[in-house]
Amino acid sequence: MTDTNAQPVIRVEDLYVSLRRRRDGATIRAVNGVNFSVGRGRTLGIVGESGCGKSTAAMALVRLLPKSAEVRGAIHFDGRDLATESQGALRRIRGRKIAMIFQDPMVALDPLFTVGDQLAEPLREHLDLDGEALHARQVELLQAVGISSPETRLKQYPHQMSGGMLQRIVGAIAIACNPELLIADEPTTALDPTAQAGYLELLERLSETYGLALIVVTHDMGVVSRICHDVMVMYAGQTVEYGPVRAIFDQPRHPYTQALLASIPHAVEPGACLPTIEGQPPDLAALPPGCPFAARCPKVVDRCRTEAPPPVEFAGGQRALCWRADER
Amino acid sequence: MGRYILKRLWRALITLIVISMLIFVIARVTGDPIAYLAPEDASEQELAQVRARLGLDKPIYVQYAFYVGDALRGDFGNSLRYNRPAFEMVLQRLPATIQLSLIAFIVSTILGIMMGVLAALRRDTWIDGALRLLAVLGQSAPSFWIGILAIMIFGVHLQWLPTSGRMGPEYLILPSLTLALFSMASVMRLTRSAMLETQTQEYVKFLRAKGVPESQIIFKHMLRNALVPVLAVLGIQLSHLVGGTVIIEIVFNWPGVGRLMVEALLNSDLPLIQAGVMLIAISVVLVNLLVDLSYGLVDPRIRIE
Amino acid sequence: MTIPILEVRDLKKYYAASAPFFHRGERPVVRAVDGVSFTIPEGETFGLIGESGCGKTTTVRTLLGLEKVTSGTIRFAGEEVQDADQAGWRRYRSSVQAVFQDPYSSLSPRMRVWEIIAEPLITAGKMSKADIKTRVAELLEVVGLPNDAGERFPHEFSGGQRQRVAIARGLSPQPRLLILDEPVSALDVSIRAQILNLLQALQDKFGLSYLLISHDLDIVAHMCRNIAVMYLGRIVETGTVAQVRDNPQHPYAQALFSAVLPPHPDKIKPRIRLTGPQPSPLNPPSGCRFRTRCPVVQPICAEIEPALEQTRAGSRAACLFAPRASQEEIDR
Ligand SMILES: Nc1ncnc2c1ncn2[C@@H]1O[C@H](COP(=O)(O)OP(=O)(O)OP(=O)(O)O)[C@@H](O)[C@H]1O
Ligand SMILES: Nc1ncnc2c1ncn2[C@@H]1O[C@H](COP(=O)(O)OP(=O)(O)OP(=O)(O)O)[C@@H](O)[C@H]1O
Ligand SMILES: [Mg+2]
Ligand SMILES: [Mg+2]
Numbered sequence: 010m011t012d013t014n015a016q017p018v019i020r021v022e023d024l025y026v027s028l029r030r031r032r033d034g035a036t037i038r039a040v041n042g043v044n045f046s047v048g049r050g051r052t053l054g055i056v057g058e059s060g061c062g063k064s065t066a067a068m069a070l071v072r073l074l075p076k077s078a079e080v081r082g083a084i085h086f087d088g089r090d091l092a093t094e095s096q097g098a099l100r101r102i103r104g105r106k107i108a109m110i111f112q113d114p115m116v117a118l119d120p121l122f123t124v125g126d127q128l129a130e131p132l133r134e135h136l137d138l139d140g141e142a143l144h145a146r147q148v149e150l151l152q153a154v155g156i157s158s159p160e161t162r163l164k165q166y167p168h169q170m171s172g173g174m175l176q177r178i179v180g181a182i183a184i185a186c187n188p189e190l191l192i193a194d195e196p197t198t199a200l201d202p203t204a205q206a207g208y209l210e211l212l213e214r215l216s217e218t219y220g221l222a223l224i225v226v227t228h229d230m231g232v233v234s235r236i237c238h239d240v241m242v243m244y245a246g247q248t249v250e251y252g253p254v255r256a257i258f259d260q261p262r263h264p265y266t267q268a269l270l271a272s273i274p275h276a277v278e279p280g281a282c283l284p285t286i287e288g289q290p291p292d293l294a295a296l297p298p299g300c301p302f303a304a305r306c307p308k309v310v311d312r313c314r315t316e317a318p319p320p321v322e323f324a325g326g327q328r329a330l331c332w333r334a335d336e337r
Numbered sequence: 338m339g340r341y342i343l344k345r346l347w348r349a350l351i352t353l354i355v356i357s358m359l360i361f362v363i364a365r366v367t368g369d370p371i372a373y374l375a376p377e378d379a380s381e382q383e384l385a386q387v388r389a390r391l392g393l394d395k396p397i398y399v400q401y402a403f404y405v406g407d408a409l410r411g412d413f414g415n416s417l418r419y420n421r422p423a424f425e426m427v428l429q430r431l432p433a434t435i436q437l438s439l440i441a442f443i444v445s446t447i448l449g450i451m452m453g454v455l456a457a458l459r460r461d462t463w464i465d466g467a468l469r470l471l472a473v474l475g476q477s478a479p480s481f482w483i484g485i486l487a488i489m490i491f492g493v494h495l496q497w498l499p500t501s502g503r504m505g506p507e508y509l510i511l512p513s514l515t516l517a518l519f520s521m522a523s524v525m526r527l528t529r530s531a532m533l534e535t536q537t538q539e540y541v542k543f544l545r546a547k548g549v550p551e552s553q554i555i556f557k558h559m560l561r562n563a564l565v566p567v568l569a570v571l572g573i574q575l576s577h578l579v580g581g582t583v584i585i586e587i588v589f590n591w592p593g594v595g596r597l598m599v600e601a602l603l604n605s606d607l608p609l610i611q612a613g614v615m616l617i618a619i620s621v622v623l624v625n626l627l628v629d630l631s632y633g634l635v636d637p638r639i640r641i642e
Numbered sequence: 643m644t645i646p647i648l649e650v651r652d653l654k655k656y657y658a659a660s661a662p663f664f665h666r667g668e669r670p671v672v673r674a675v676d677g678v679s680f681t682i683p684e685g686e687t688f689g690l691i692g693e694s695g696c697g698k699t700t701t702v703r704t705l706l707g708l709e710k711v712t713s714g715t716i717r718f719a720g721e722e723v724q725d726a727d728q729a730g731w732r733r734y735r736s737s738v739q740a741v742f743q744d745p746y747s748s749l750s751p752r753m754r755v756w757e758i759i760a761e762p763l764i765t766a767g768k769m770s771k772a773d774i775k776t777r778v779a780e781l782l783e784v785v786g787l788p789n790d791a792g793e794r795f796p797h798e799f800s801g802g803q804r805q806r807v808a809i810a811r812g813l814s815p816q817p818r819l820l821i822l823d824e825p826v827s828a829l830d831v832s833i834r835a836q837i838l839n840l841l842q843a844l845q846d847k848f849g850l851s852y853l854l855i856s857h858d859l860d861i862v863a864h865m866c867r868n869i870a871v872m873y874l875g876r877i878v879e880t881g882t883v884a885q886v887r888d889n890p891q892h893p894y895a896q897a898l899f900s901a902v903l904p905p906h907p908d909k910i911k912p913r914i915r916l917t918g919p920q921p922s923p924l925n926p927p928s929g930c931r932f933r934t935r936c937p938v939v940q941p942i943c944a945e946i947e948p949a950l951e952q953t954r955a956g957s958r959a960a961c962l963f964a965p966r967a968s969q970e971e972i973d974r
Contacts, residue, residue: 120638202898203916231902258905
């Protein structure tokens with residue numbers, strides 16, 4: 010676990026994504042300079058405000074964005090740059106080498122096909138499994154994610170499943186072909202604590218035995234602290250803070266990270282008002298100059314509003330994007 | 338599924354009963370057939386005799402009961418005009434109408450879906466534009482005008498196709514295509530928008546994330562999902578088609594029920610009208626039933642209650 | 643005694659499992675909800691928690707009339723509603739609204755956000771257009787969406803923003819009971835906190851009652867007075883938050899609370915592991931339903947089905963081995 014990113018599985022440099030808003034044709038700058046890498050057997054957590062571009066960044070890695078989207082930067086994976094790869098080549102990577110778990114399990118499956126059908130697709134496509142072998146693998150996968158009576162469940166349709174079951178099925182589909190990189194967008198939101206614990210253990214096991222590299226997008230700090238090695242905090246499409254999980258929890262440098270950690274209900278007595286971050290995130294179609302968090306930041310100084318802060322590096326690989334990051 | 342089928346059957350039956358009542362009542366309140374049948378100088382007494390012979394002097398619900406009883410035996414009375422069994426006359430003409438509307442139905446459904454898929458996949462290109470223009474034309478131009486235009490171009494000018502009568506398969510082409518145009522346009526527009534909507538669905542993105550080939554995503558998943566709303570309106574399309582046959586049959590001189598009905602209407606030939614409308618209604622209800630059942634086959638959420 | 647806002651007695655919901663078309667003999671049934679009872683006092687928040695697939699959403703769907711009740715009674719403000727006439731049912735449905743866990747499928751993709759929020763108001767038909775507009779603007783503000791959000795379509799929003807739209811719609815007809823099925827699981831921590839604060843403020847102001855379903859037990863503990871823990875279609879333990887969370891008596895509740903992840907790597911404790919697969923609601927185990935995975939199972943558990951009984955810790959639990967309260971403790 011200590012031989013960190015010797016040969017990262019994926020390395021993302023200066024990723025920018027802009028989307029076209031159909032309503033008025035405005036350009037949404039959803040991702041604005043994201044840098045990270047994930048090594049074999051390592052887990053990166055991505056956290057940040059709703060709408061700050063986490064899912065967009067995750068989708069951009071395998072270029073599953075609307076046609077109008079523009080992607081800039083480099084995505085190094087398996088000796089090539091996915092940012093410039095053709096869709097045909099990407100198709101052979103998707104589901105095989107890079108798998109994804111989508112944010113909302115209730116709508117990730119086609120309502121007209123059985124769970125079994127949809128689980129079989131990647132197995133047929135990438136591994137040429139068929140007949141007995143295919144069925145055995147389907148059952149094995151459902152069992153791995155903790156779904157009982159897999160034989161019956163395979164024949165059922167998505168609307169006959171509970172939210173948590175769907176989420177685990179989506180997970181089973183993602184790990185079906187033993188990918189090298191798994192991008193999990195909120196993989197456990199619909200799971201109860203025991204199911205979540207079992208599921209996270211499964212991911213951890215895959216990561217330890219097969220060297221699976223894992224990117225977990227989540228709002229749940231419990232999940233981050235349980236399985237992540239590194240954390241990336243995003244705000245308005247930027248990486249505002251990055252570092253080992255302990256450092257982020259013990260010494261958050263960016264005011265946004267600090268505010269985020271303070272608003273967890275765990276620490277507050279029942280019924281009392283929970284601390285929140287006042288104000289609204291900036292409109293991604295019209296980002297202000299300077300630091301995007303300035304308007305809501307308790308430590309704001311004049312400079313923040315006009316000049317974009319540079320990354321400040323700390324010991325242990327922690328870095329933050331803030332003019333006042335090294336003040337304590 | 339069993340319950341779903343039963344429910345549909347029940348609904349079909351109710352529909353037929355309501356239609357039969359409507360046909361009956363409407364026919365009785367619109368005009369007095371006696372005025373056409375009896376000689377113009379007939380006396381009141383003579384008129385009353387004719388009425389009594391035809392049962393037109395009884396209370397209306399009694400007339401209806403007789404009518405239903407007879408209808409169930411296939412007896413709609415004799416045509417007032419031709420004095421032949423009305424049911425038989427309609428039955429004779431029915432194959433021509435069924436042939437015409439069924440072919441138009443199949444053509445409009447298949448072509449409409451194919452064009453809709455194509456337009457959606459080529460969204461905002463010239464192909465999409467051309468297809469949508471065609472759809473607007475198909476939906477807004479009156480069918481008699483299209484029919485006459487088609488006769489002028491393909492029949493009179495180019496002399497490629499026959500334009501009148503029903504002598505062989507080539508006689509079907511122009512009338513069925515003309516008839517199909519309207520509903521083809523609506524099926525196409527609906528398919529196009531349904532396909533565009535499925536394109537934005539998360540599960541389509543997830544299929545891409547699984548590495549499923551694009552062709553399989555389009556034709557296995559997206560098309561089947563897009564068919565759900567399309568199937569829902571096919572029944573209505575069919576009713577439009579059957580209604581449309583009347584005009585088409587006149588324009589192309591097609592010997593079907595529609596033309597017979599127009600004649601019957603002009604003559605206030607009640608039994609003939611009733612037999613014709615009833616038979617058409619039965620066929621429409623039956624096809625609707627088939628469409629409903631196929632709906633259950635496509636969508637498991639309906640099949641499994 | 644005041645009349646509770648919602649009283650559910652012995653609620654059952656069975657689904658026919660998919661079987662071959664011409665299936666002979668008894669059709670298999672999924673016992674999704676199998677005898678659930680709970681009471682929500684007016685103005686309070688009641689929490690329903692439990693294993694994924696144990697029937698929480700199904701309970702909600704029957705409460706909303708989206709599924710037919712198999713058996714049992716639902717009483718709203720003292721009135722039985724499951725067999726109510728149309729007018730009674732309509733009255734009930736306008737006072738009970740729901741916010742579901744999936745922010746994508748619950749919002750119609752073709753409607754603008756303001757139409758979505760205004761829909762219950764428009765169907766009720768009691769407000770003028772201008773009033774509806776102001777109310778929608780108010781609601782957008784209340785859930786923290788920008789003013790121009792009303793003119794946009796749901797797919798233009800992120801998952802979290804969509805959930806705020808759903809909450810605004812749930813609030814718009816001014817319900818008395820709001821059912822929240824995983825209302826904040828798609829939201830980031832800060833907005834989650836905002837929404838929870840908002841829900842509490844609304845409760846204080848209007849005396850709203852909530853039925854809250856969440857897998858985040860911290861949230862449940864923060865919001866609720868009383869909670870019930872479900873397992874495989876049944877309630878296995880119920881009581882106040884303090885009783886159930888701090889001193890759970892049922893082995894499943896113990897395992898559940900031990901698996902909660904604290905938000906710091908240093909605070910993670912070992913959890914009670916449940917061995918064996920989750921049993922299926924198609925044929926639940928005989929006797930105690932939890933016995934197949936229970937760490938303290940005894941032979942007798944296969945024979946006797948335990949009922950909810952008062953425990954010494956104050957909660958009521960359905961386990962033969964939970965320490966019972968003595969008669970005088972119950973009287974106290
Ligand atoms: N197809 C799209 N067209 C236009 N704007 C979009 C589109 N998809 C997302 N956006 C916008 O891009 C921004 C980033 O969205 P994204 O879904 O990546 O957020 P997120 O960080 O994943 O949020 P959440 O935690 O709520 O899931 C949001 O402001 C959203 O409104
Ligand atoms: N329409 C249906 N047909 C058949 N079985 C169903 C149907 N809907 C739900 N079920 C079954 O009922 C059980 C309970 O599902 P439910 O959605 O109520 O669970 P839940 O407690 O909400 O779970 P989660 O926390 O995962 O959302 C599951 O076993 C599910 O498969
Ligand atoms: Mg997201
Ligand atoms: Mg649920």
